[in-house]
């Protein structure tokens with residue numbers, strides 16, 4: 514993509530309305546714009562990141578055996594009356610009336626919808642277990658939307674739902690999601706810590722929040738420092754294995770959010786107890802038959818008896834993650850994207866637009882990189898080098914390839930790693946060889 518043609522409205526000044534760094538940087542780097550309180554438009558650069566985050570979430574859900582589908586954003590109130598949550602949910606739920614005076618709502622979550630679909634389609638225990646998910650916009654009329662996409666009113670969530678015949682099966686599904694979450698966040702360069710948590714309006718008694726530590730986080734957390742050093746299990750652990758020992762290993766070390774913190778249980782840690790702020794990026798729940806009972810969701814068991822479905826639900830804040838990744842990875846100059854979610858891998862900077870040698874060299878490198886499938890943002894604008902460097906640092910692409918007249922005379926271009934700031938002079942050919950396999 515040539516920057517001269519790209520829609521990238523960056524800001525020089527810090528927007529006054531943004532209190533935390535990710536919000537500031539998302540506005541300044543032209544990732545998004547506010548539409549109304551807690552509701553945002555995603556501009557091209559931000560949308561690319563959102564899609565990458567979503568892609569990682571999707572791959573890891575698929576790998577865990579979860580099947581993707583898509584449910585609507587707008588749901589009928591009658592569905593929520595069946596579960597009893599239409600009245601319970603409170604003012605966070607956006608209630609709408611259609612032209613026929615039917616009560617509708619913009620979904621804050623989808624337990625009722627999926628339970629209805631499942632109940633109406635599945636008859637026998639032989640159809641179990643199943644894990645289903647979708648990635649869809651949610652609306653919650655948060656009392657205090659703030660911090661940009663971190664606490665929006667409209668936000669993108671991955672929500673998965675498990676259906677099993679018994680509690681042991683539901684636990685297996687829970688454990689799969691537990692592992693999938695560890696892997697998902699790690700791929701985004703985040704250290705996530707599963708913590709016992711309150712289950713809130715979703716309900717149920719087994720629940721963990723996945724928290725990443727950040728000063729600006731809204732949740733107070735307490736944990737054993739050893740939790741921070743645990744290694745996320747790699748492919749040697751398969752989803753077909755018994756995952757209970759893996760989960761138990763994580764849960765054997767103390768970690769809890771404020772609501773569940775028990776100083777007595779954390780006492781053995783003494784002064785080493787980590788007390789920090791965290792951002793909730795995911796939340797998993799086992800709630801058993803909470804929805805199957807009121808919604809009469811049952812299948813025929815092995816002996817023909819009627820068995821209520823055992824269920825769980827599993828959320829990831831996809832749009833919140835974009836902000837959370839920035840909170841975890843930035844510096845004075847701007848964003849530092851981990852390679853896995855970067856909107857482009859390389860920023861190609863032409864220091865002297867209009868100079869035939871620089872243009873020829875840039876065009877050549879650009880053509881070869883994009884031809885090989887590498888995503889390049891080519892700053893071909895007629896701007897001062899200082900402006901170009903500042904913009905590149907602000908938008909945080911992992912690599913900058915700088916082409917200038919002086920270097921070219923010596924047969925070199927400059928490669929800078931955004932994260933460490935290291936610069937190397939090398940020939941255009943060796944620079945290319947780094948990225949083209």
Ligand code: ATP
Nearest residue numbers: 662663664665668670793794795796828829830833
């Ligand atoms: P919170 O405690 O932050 O309000 P929650 O517990 O109400 O979140 P869940 O119902 O567990 O949220 O939703 C699943 C995930 O969706 C959360 O872990 C979070 O990452 C994300 N999420 C929830 N509310 C918002 C929001 N208002 N804006 C952005 N993401 C959100």
Ligand code: MG
Nearest residue numbers: 722793795796
């Ligand atoms: Mg939660």
